[in-house]
Amino acid sequence: MRKIVLASALALAAAAMPGAMPGALAASTAAHPEAIDWSFNGVFGTFDRNQLKRGFQVYKEVCASCHGLHLIAYRNLKDPGGPEFTEAEAKALAAEVEIPILDEAGQPATRKGTLADRFPYQSQPDQKATLKSAYGLMPPDLSLIAKAREGGADYIHALLTGYDHEVPEGVTVPEGGNYNPYFPGGIIAMPKPMSDDQVEYAEAGVPRTVEQYSRDVSAFLMWAAEPKMEARKRIGFGAILFLGILTGLLFLSYRRVWRNVDH
Numbered sequence: 001m002r003k004i005v006l007a008s009a010l011a012l013a014a015a016a017m018p019g020a021m022p023g024a025l026a027a028s029t030a031a032h033p034e035a036i037d038w039s040f041n042g043v044f045g046t047f048d049r050n051q052l053k054r055g056f057q058v059y060k061e062v063c064a065s066c067h068g069l070h071l072i073a074y075r076n077l078k079d080p081g082g083p084e085f086t087e088a089e090a091k092a093l094a095a096e097v098e099i100p101i102l103d104e105a106g107q108p109a110t111r112k113g114t115l116a117d118r119f120p121y122q123s124q125p126d127q128k129a130t131l132k133s134a135y136g137l138m139p140p141d142l143s144l145i146a147k148a149r150e151g152g153a154d155y156i157h158a159l160l161t162g163y164d165h166e167v168p169e170g171v172t173v174p175e176g177g178n179y180n181p182y183f184p185g186g187i188i189a190m191p192k193p194m195s196d197d198q199v200e201y202a203e204a205g206v207p208r209t210v211e212q213y214s215r216d217v218s219a220f221l222m223w224a225a226e227p228k229m230e231a232r233k234r235i236g237f238g239a240i241l242f243l244g245i246l247t248g249l250l251f252l253s254y255r256r257v258w259r260n261v262d263h
């Protein structure tokens, strides 16, 4: 019995030590991402609508050929707190994609996307197989990646801009791998996805650089991972304010109730 207790105590202690987990060990070998001054940082931070629109464009034109974003639907693009495309714009964006269906004869066919459809990319078995054989693994779905990775948007930005570092001595880059110091372990299967001037922004005065594209798409992925962030912050602030006022009122009633009592 004592042995069992000791063994479970040891197992618990091992699990509680972050260094004991292989994932955490690997993460500690990665370079630290630069902390960016995002518009959505802090208690009152909100998304920059234009940045989210540009980030969507980068996602659509660059990342979507390899990565899915299956938790986001086209209607989300017009929801408050997001890129806030107009309804007509969101409908037009949805209509650009072909959604696979079965026709009346039961044969595979496609129809135009609607607001109710989710982002369909990479949903087809043949697309999956092509990607898997090209990269040795399936590029992960990006719906929650900004929340799933330590550093969130800072990490994604660092990863996307982190391809041009010189390979340090002693590191060998295997075939099909790319050196990126921000990726745990330093070797990533994703090739450098962007170069300057690749995406044509319609907005005047916005630089067409990998740096800017990376910022915009990282902000977009942050929104995708938490589309209700702005509402959450607003409600949270309201709740704290309410509790503050309630505390004041309760204190005043306490004073009043005990006014004539010696205590």
Ligand code: HEC
Pocket (backbone or CB within 6 Å): 058, 059, 062, 063, 064, 065, 066, 067, 135, 137, 138, 139, 140, 142, 145, 149, 156, 159, 160, 187, 188, 189, 190, 191, 193, 194, 217
């Ligand atoms: C040519 C295909 C391709 C394109 C284009 C591409 N990726 Fe990737 N991406 C991959 C592959 C493959 C992986 C898996 C890498 C690995 O685990 O070694 C990956 C992994 C990632 C990861 C996860 C890293 C981690 O911590 O696990 C992020 C984030 C990411 N990509 C973001 C993007 C963004 C944003 C874009 C668009 C600017 C993009 N990717 C474009 C193929 C691609």
